[in-house]
Amino acid sequence: MxxxxxxxxxxxxxxxxxxxxxxxxxxxxxxxxxxxxxxxxxxxxxxxxxxxxxxxxxxxxxxxxxxxxxxxxxxxxxxxxxxxxxxxxxxxxxxxxxxxxxxxxxxxxxxxxxxxxxxxxxxxxxxxxxxxxxxxxxxxxxxxxxxxxxxxxxxxxxxxxxxxxxxxxxxxxxxxLPELPTPVIEKIPIATSAAATVGGDTLEEKLLDYIKRQGGELVVSKCAADLKVPPQDIRRVIEKLASEGKIRIA
Missing domain, CATH: 1.20.1260 (Ferritin)
Structure with a gap:
């Protein structure tokens, strides 16, 4: 060249x-x-x-x-x-x-x-x-x-x-392009039982702690950047926590 x-x-x-x-x-x-x-x-x-x-x-x-x-x-x-x-x-x-x-x-x-x-x-x-x-x-x-x-x-x-x-x-x-459906930002109220484990080493525990500190609201891209993990991992854990009843989507 x-x-x-x-x-x-x-x-x-x-x-x-x-x-x-x-x-x-x-x-x-x-x-x-x-x-x-x-x-x-x-x-x-x-x-x-x-x-x-x-x-x-x-x-x-x-x-x-x-x-x-x-x-x-x-x-x-x-x-x-x-x-x-x-x-x-x-x-x-x-x-x-x-x-x-x-x-x-x-x-x-x-x-x-x-x-x-x-x-x-x-x-x-x-x-x-x-x-x-x-x-x-x-x-x-x-x-x-x-x-x-x-x-x-x-x-x-x-x-x-x-x-x-x-x-x-x-x-x-x-x-x-059509307007984005709402909500674009996940608002996740934390179940009382979910707040018991805080400060652990697993991503699930870190995510629950993060959600609590954010007042029950979560933006996937920001959370991924703050926790230094790929966005797809955040989404995977959200689905798992929701299926286990530890969080629910407002």
């Missing part, structure tokens, strides 16, 4: 921009495909949540609703990244048409850097390709001698683009 970028660096600006556009367009398609898969999963979880509520199975309804909430955060991030890449593509197309870098590349580099950070843990292969594009654009900046004094302005403009993309993504998410 390094050899390819080194060879590209010796090519005319317009051709190098064209190569960057090809890579970005491919990554944009990958993000769109990921969004489609995530939205399909959203539909499945939503239907499962509705079905659980229909059967008055509040425990599973709450679990599905919380999973939906986490999934939609992920969809929002990917959608915002996709929108930001669209903005980058538009800017590079303008540069390509002009045949020079009259439109500054600095903000583009900063935007791609931000996107790489957002996507590294979500879809690593896209993050890697964005890093390669950034290296290529960085070499163009060196060749054309774009002033370093523009870096602060570039960072501000990049941040603005990323923030605007996030706002638009949130709006589109609300338009496309």
């Amino acid at each position: 390094h050899r390819i970028w080194h060879q590209l660096r010796r090519r005319p600006l317009k051709e190098r921009i064209y190569q960057a556009l090809k890579v970005l367009s491919t990554q944009h398609r990958k993000l769109q495909q990921l969004i489609a898969r995530l939205q399909e999963r959203d539909k499945e979880l939503f239907n499962s949540c509705i079905m659980a509520k229909t059967w008055n199975d509040e425990l599973h309804a709450v679990l599905y609703a919380n999973e939906l909430a986490e999934l939609r955060k992920l969809i929002k991030t990917v959608m915002a990244s996709s929108l930001a890449i669209e903005q980058v593509i538009l800017r590079l197309e303008t540069i390509e048409q002009l045949g020079d870098a009259m439109v500054q590349l600095g903000p583009v580099v900063k935007i791609i850097q931000g996107l790489k950070g957002q996507l590294t843990n979500i879809i690593p292969e896209v993050a890697i390709e964005l890093d390669n594009v950034n290296k290529m654009l960085g070499s163009i900046l060196i060749d054309i001698g774009e002033p370093r004094v523009t870096e602060v302005v570039a960072s501000e403009e990049a941040l603005k683009v990323l923030q605007e993309a996030e706002v638009v993504a949130e709006q589109r998410l609300k338009e496309k």
Whole structure:
């Protein structure tokens, strides 16, 4: 890959921009495909949540609703990244048409850097390709001698683009996906007998203690982070405690 970028660096600006556009367009398609898969999963979880509520199975309804909430955060991030890449593509197309870098590349580099950070843990292969594009654009900046004094302005403009993309993504998410069923937050009153064992080493005991300290309310994602265990383990223990009658879902 390094050899390819080194060879590209010796090519005319317009051709190098064209190569960057090809890579970005491919990554944009990958993000769109990921969004489609995530939205399909959203539909499945939503239907499962509705079905659980229909059967008055509040425990599973709450679990599905919380999973939906986490999934939609992920969809929002990917959608915002996709929108930001669209903005980058538009800017590079303008540069390509002009045949020079009259439109500054600095903000583009900063935007791609931000996107790489957002996507590294979500879809690593896209993050890697964005890093390669950034290296290529960085070499163009060196060749054309774009002033370093523009870096602060570039960072501000990049941040603005990323923030605007996030706002638009949130709006589109609300338009496309149905509203989450309630409750999204588990409210778990503790049975009197359950409060007797506190401070033990097992996850069940820690969870019961945690619920008591939270005043009988539990948010799975926050609880998992506080207890430093995977969310699925929290859900598993909740189901077990509920089946044993140690807790009940309000």
